[in-house]
Amino acid sequence: MSGREEAPFAGASAIIFGGAKGIGKAVALEWARRGASIAIADIDLAAAQETADEIIESGGSAVAIVANVLSQDSMQAAAGEAEAAFGSPDIVMNNVGAILNGHPLDIPVEEWHRIFELNYFSIVRSNAIFLPAMLKRGSGHVVNTASFAGLYPYAAGRIPYASSKAAVISMSENLALLLEPQGVRVSCFVPGPVMTAIAEGMKDWTPDLPMYGPGSETSLLDTHTAARVLADGMRDGRILIPTDPVAFDIIARRAADPDTFTRGKIASFASGDVGMPKFE
């Protein structure tokens, strides 16, 4: 590993909410490989322990902590445990997110609230816990996980998800404006399709509504590739970090003519193209 690859990870302490499985697990392994000590804070303590054990077996430092990001008290307790293990976290990743599928009129308002609580307000809670110490120190790095679904319109079957992720992008970029001049870095991780079990147990509110995807120019990635892209982006000082740079081409096309972009999506959905990514 080059010295350049090690920053900002070597010697750092990190906490990852939702770090037990899927993308969060791969990020935990990647940051540990680059020299960070990782607190894996997850509602699934057994899976968090498995991930921590994998890191420790490969020579890294990790601890598993139970945490429910729906509860301020639970997140606060997790922060205390992480600090006791490795000191006040230098890097905080807010990675928990849940999806659903359904026509907006079939989705009860309580479900819209549940999705926003998990995907967006979990980050609001995290900010309240971790930002004061980071600002006092004048250092730290916050990483919030969004989605391609928050970048451009395609996820018509999961509008609560897409709009919560758009809110995560807006929050992250606006936080960067405020915090970066005070020494605290902010990155927004924006995955396209990644192979995980996120759709297992997903609530489907409208039978037969297709699961619309981000388009055939996007690719389905494995979690380790996604985690490497994130770590390289953080190393390179980036704010918005999509898993695939094709995202920038897509949003440039949209910015050039938003209505034509959206009407193009309407036309391709009408033709039966639901926007499946490439399987590589």
Ligand SMILES: NC(=O)c1ccc[n+]([C@@H]2O[C@H](COP(=O)([O-])OP(=O)(O)OC[C@H]3O[C@@H](n4cnc5c(N)ncnc54)[C@H](O)[C@@H]3O)[C@@H](O)[C@H]2O)c1
């Ligand atoms: N997989 C994809 O294709 C994809 C694409 C774009 C964005 N994302 C985003 O990436 C993030 C991770 O997704 P993933 O695919 O790895 O999902 P996943 O379901 O595999 O992992 C989510 C993790 O969060 C934990 N978790 C769930 N509820 C929790 C709670 N209340 N408190 C604490 N932990 C909780 C789970 O136990 C699990 O370890 C999410 O924010 C998701 O929206 C995923």
